[in-house]
Structure formats: C-alpha cells, structure tokens
Amino acid sequence: xxxxxxxxxxxxxxxxxxxxxxxxxxxxxxxxxxxxxxxxxxxxxxxxxxxxxxxxxxxxxxxxxxxxxxxxxxxxxxxxxxxxxxxxxxxxxxxxxxxxxxxxxxxxxxxxxxxxxxxxxxxxxxxxxxxxxxxxxxxxxxxxxxxxxxxxxxxxxxxxxxxxxxxxxxxxxxxxxxxxxxxxxxxxxxxxxxxxxxxxxxxxxxxxxxxxxxxxxxxxxxxxxxxxxxxxxxxxxxxxxxxxxxxxxxxxxxxxxxxxxxxxxxxxxxxxxxxxxxxxxxxxxxxxxxxxxxxxxxxxxxxxxxxxxxxxxxxxxxxxxxxxxxxxxxxxxxxxxxxxxxxxxxxxxxxxxxxxxxxxxxxxxxxxxxxxxxxxxxxxxxxxxxxxxxxxxxxxxxxxxxxxxxxxxxxxxxxxxxxxxxxx
Numbered sequence: 001x002x003x004x005x006x007x008x009x010x011x012x013x014x015x016x017x018x019x020x021x022x023x024x025x026x027x028x029x030x031x032x033x034x035x036x037x038x039x040x041x042x043x044x045x046x047x048x049x050x051x052x053x054x055x056x057x058x059x060x061x062x063x064x065x066x067x068x069x070x071x072x073x074x075x076x077x078x079x080x081x082x083x084x085x086x087x088x089x090x091x092x093x094x095x096x097x098x099x100x101x102x103x104x105x106x107x108x109x110x111x112x113x114x115x116x117x118x119x120x121x122x123x124x125x126x127x128x129x130x131x132x133x134x135x136x137x138x139x140x141x142x143x144x145x146x147x148x149x150x151x152x153x154x155x156x157x158x159x160x161x162x163x164x165x166x167x168x169x170x171x172x173x174x175x176x177x178x179x180x181x182x183x184x185x186x187x188x189x190x191x192x193x194x195x196x197x198x199x200x201x202x203x204x205x206x207x208x209x210x211x212x213x214x215x216x217x218x219x220x221x222x223x224x225x226x227x228x229x230x231x232x233x234x235x236x237x238x239x240x241x242x243x244x245x246x247x248x249x250x251x252x253x254x255x256x257x258x259x260x261x262x263x264x265x266x267x268x269x270x271x272x273x274x275x276x277x278x279x280x281x282x283x284x285x286x287x288x289x290x291x292x293x294x295x296x297x298x299x300x301x302x303x304x305x306x307x308x309x310x311x312x313x314x315x316x317x318x319x320x321x322x323x324x325x326x327x328x329x330x331x332x333x334x335x336x337x338x339x340x341x342x343x344x345x346x347x348x349x350x351x352x353x354x355x356x357x358x359x360x361x362x363x364x365x366x367x368x369x370x371x372x373x374x375x376x377x378x379x380x381x382x383x384x385x386x387x388x389x390x391x392x393x394x395x396x397x398x399x400x401x402x403x404x405x406x407x408x409x410x411x412x413x414x415x416x417x418x419x420x421x422x423x424x
Contacts, residue, residue: 010033011029011032011033012032012033012036012042012043012111012112012113012114013036013042013111013112014042014111014112014114015111016110016111016112016115016159017112017114017115021114021118022113022114026263027261028117030260030261031113031260031261031284032112032113032114034260034261035113035176035178035260036178038178038180038258038260039177039178039179039180040180040181042111042112043110043111043112043113043174043175043176043177044109044110044111044174044175045108045109045110045111045115045116045170045171045174045175046107046108046109046174047107047108047110047158047163047164047165047170047171047174048106048107048163048164048165049106049107049108049161049162049163049164050156050162050163050164050368051164052106052107052164053164054164056106108158108159108161108163110158110159110171110175112175113175113176115158115159115171115175116168116171116172116173116174116175116176116207117172117175117176119155119168119171119172119310120310120311121168121307121308121309121310121311122152122309122310122311122312122318122321122322123305123306123307123309124305124306124309124322124325124326125292125303125304125305125306126303126304126305126306126326126329127300127301127302127303128301128302128303128304129301129302130302131247131302132215133302133333133336134291134302134303134304135214135215135216135246135247135291136215136332136336137304137329137332137333138213138214138289138291138304139213139214139215139218139352140332140350140351140352141288141289141304141306141328142209142210142213142288142289142352142358143351143352143353143358143361143379144328144351145209145288145289145306145308145358145362146209146288146308146358146361146362146364146365146376147361147365147371147376148306148308148309148321148325149167149169149288149308149309149310149362149365149366150166150167150364150365150366150370150371150374150376151309151321151371152309152310152311152312152321153166153167153310153365153366153370153371154166154167154310154311154312154313155167155168155171155310156368158171164367164368165366165367165368166366166367166368166369166370167310167365167366168310169207169308169362169365169366170366172207172286173205173207173208174205176205176206176207176286177205177206177207178205178206178258178260179202179205183202183203202229202256202257203227203228203229206257206284206285206286207286207287208285208286208287209287209288209355209358209359209362210250210287210288210289210355211224211226211228211253211355212224212228212246212249212250212253212355213246213250213352213355214246214247214250214291215246216244216245216246218246218350218352220246222354223352223353223354223355224354224355225354225355225356226355226356226359228249228253229253229256230249230252230253230256231252231253231255231256232252234251234252234255235248235249235252238251238252250291254281254282254285255281257281257284257285259277259280259281259284260280260284261280261284262277262280273296273297274297275293275295278293286307287307288306288307288308288362289304289305289306289307289308290304290305290307291303291304291305292304292305304329306325309321309325350379351378351379352379353377353378353379357377358377360377361376361377364376
C-alpha cells in the first residue's frame with residue numbers, strides 16, 4: 001500500500017471510541033494504525049471485573065487453567081479470530097452489538113490503544129554522570145518500580161466499571177501489544193536467558209517490565225531467569241565495538257521489534273550525530289524504567305527515566321511522589337559512592353532480584369489495595385531464600401521490611417507513616 005492509501009485507512013477501528021479521540025498528531029495516529037496493521041487484528045484487553053479471579057477468566061476464554069492470564073488473553077479465540085474477521089469489513093449493520101460490546105460476562109473488554117494511553121502517569125527523568133551510574137540506577141529501579149506502581153495506584157475503573165486491578169498496567173500491556181500469532185512464548189516455553197530473535201519469538205508486548213539488567217559484575221545466570229529475545233547480529237556488532245556485554249544484550253533486545261513510525265524526512269540521517277532511529281525504537285518499548293543514551297548535540301547526558309507511577313489528583317501528591325523518587329535516587333548514589341564493594345566482593349547495596357520475582361511483584365502491585373494487602377519479594381542487603389536455594393516457590397514471600405532503607409527514606413520525608421507503620 002502507498003503512503004496515501006495508508007493515510008486514508010481508519011486508525012483504530014474501535015467499536016467504542018472514535019478516531020477523533022486519538023491525538024491528531026501524525027505520530028500517534030500512525031502508531032495506532034501501524035500496530036493494528038502489524039498485528040493483523042485490533043488491540044484487545046480483557047480485564048477481570050472486581051471480585052473475579054484471573055483463573056476464572058482463563059477458564060472462560062480458553063478452558064485451560066494451564067495457561068497464564070496473559071497467554072489466555074493473547075491467544076483468545078475472540079481476539080485472534082472474531083476480531084480478525086471483523087477487521088475485513090467496514091459494515092456494522094450485520095453485527096451482534098450485544099456480543100461485540102460485552103463478549104464475556106466476567107471481564108471488561110476494550111479494543112484500541114486509546115483506552116490504555118488515555119491513562120495518565122507521572123514520569124521523572126534524572127541525569128547521570130556516566131554509563132556506570134546510569135546502569136546502576138536503572139537496575140535498582142527495575143526492582144523498585146512495582147512498589148512505586150502499587151504506592152501510586154489510581155486506575156481501578158475501565159469504561160466506568162470497577163475491575164480487579166487498581167493500576168493501568170494490565171490495560172496498557174494488553175492494548176499496546178502488536179505481536180502476531182506465533183511470536184509469543186508458549187506456556188510450555190521453559191528456556192531461560194537470552195535467545196536469538198531468529199526463533200521468531202518476541203515473548204512480550206511493547207509495554208512491559210524490563211527483561212534484562214544492564215550493569216556488569218552481576219550474576220546474570222541467576223538474575224536473568226526468564227526468556228528474552230535479542231537481535232543476534234546486533235549483539236555481536238555491539239560486543240565487537242567494545243560495548244559491555246549486559247548493555248549489549250539490553251540494546252539488542254530492543255531491535256527485535258519492528259519500527260512503528262519513521263518520518264520520511266528523517267530516513268537518511270548522519271547517525272554519528274543524530275539518534276532519531278535508535279530513539280524511535282527505544283521510545284516504543286514502554287517499560288517501567290528506561291535507560292536514555294547521551295545526545296551530544298542536545299547536551300544531554302546518560303539518563304534514567306522512571307515511568308511507572310500513576311498520576312495523582314493533586315499537585316501536592318504528585319510533588320510528593322517526585323520528591324520520593326528523587327530521594328531514592330540520591331540515596332542509592334550515596335550508597336554507591338561511599339560503600340563500593342563489600343568484603344565479599346558484592347556490589348554496593350544491591351537490591352537486584354531475579355527477573356521472575358520482579359514480574360511477580362509487578363503482578364501483585366496491580367491487585368486491589370496492593371500497597372497494604374500484598375506481599376512483595378525484597379532483597380535488603382542479603383539475598384533471600386530464592387537466591388540461596390534457587391527455588392521457584394513463592395511460599396517464603398515476605399512483606400517489605402519496615403527496617404529497610406527504602407522505608408526509612410519514606411519516614412524522613414513524612415510521606416508513608418500511615419502506609420508503613422513502624423513495628424514496636
């Protein structure tokens with residue numbers, strides 16, 4: 001299809017929202033259309049209603065309790081077949097509106113990116129002095145991000161209906177997923193670590209918690225315990241150019257994606273000075289935290305962008321959240337600069353957890369009243385039982401310890417006294 005033909009196509013094809021809801025800027029219209037065209041179907045999210053468990057939804061969608069909730073949604077017959085057929089026609093006269101508007105009784109159904117992108121978040125970006133500092137902060141905030149999401153949870157309703165979730169995360173991850181059938185890791189896929197993208201497996205949508213840490217001198221065999229695709233040739237090129245191994249894996253994992261938006265005026269660039277092409281890929285991987293590279297022409301250093309907190313109702317609450325994040329950044333940097341490595345050679349006051357446990361924390365952070373009702377994996381100096389025994393069971397999960405430095409900062413800022421009462 002020509003550019004003129006693509007421009008004439010509908011953007012989202014939503015049953016519920018007009019294309020006028022999407023920003024008229026060409027970037028956002030193009031993002032929405034191109035994700036739908038790449039997927040070969042409309043976006044789809046199925047969120048359990050309040051009081052409905054994810055297992056109930058799995059049983060209703062697939063009849064198989066062995067699948068994860070995300071797999072069940074991604075592979076649902078409604079999503080991959082009914083919606084695919086519906087995309088072939090502009091006519092709506094012969095459709096069953098009741099079926100389209102509410103395909104299942106136990107879920108809230110949405111069908112375009114605007115439902116997720118319409119949720120506001122609070123983002124904070126911090127400049128770093130060098131790559132080592134930026135990588136260190138990035139890795140620590142990968143672990144802290146689920147707690148910030150739970151603390152700021154403010155999105156319990158979708159389409160005017162209470163869901164089983166308090167945050168926007170599941171809605172965003174489902175409505176910004178442009179994978180085709182066959183690109184998802186199957187529920188039986190057990191391989192861990194990084195794999196070659198030529199396997200045709202992407203494994204997760206574009207809105208996700210990071211799969212890889214970027215610092216060197218960490219136990220990647222233990223920490224990188226979930227599968228993650230990388231662009232093999234890109235990885236080899238980066239390593240051959242002297243880029244550290246873990247950072248090379250992180251960057252090459254971005255290149256397993258197709259570019260979604262490229263402006264015709266910006267196709268041919270001097271990439272020794274202009275990073276538009278890289279930033280186009282980096283900025284269309286929407287993660288809880290983002291590592292941003294220096295841009296000399298713009299006088300921008302290495303940066304950490306914290307992206308997961310949800311927007312609050314008042315300026316005071318938003319300022320308090322930013323102040324908390326800023327205090328965490330400063331405290332982590334003080335620890336790093338003052339303590340270096342301990343006597344055993346471990347790096348600083350390392351919070352790193354296996355990625356599978358970060359994922360579990362992310363899942364729990366979206367639950368109702370998570371900050372007071374859920375338990376989270378946490379590493380306060382010494383690694384927990386999971387790291388010692390390499391055990392995948394969650395029976396030893398403990399609540400965030402009130403003695404940890406994270407909550408000590410909260411007390412000093414007088415922000416969380418009611419949420420984390422001191423133990424006597």
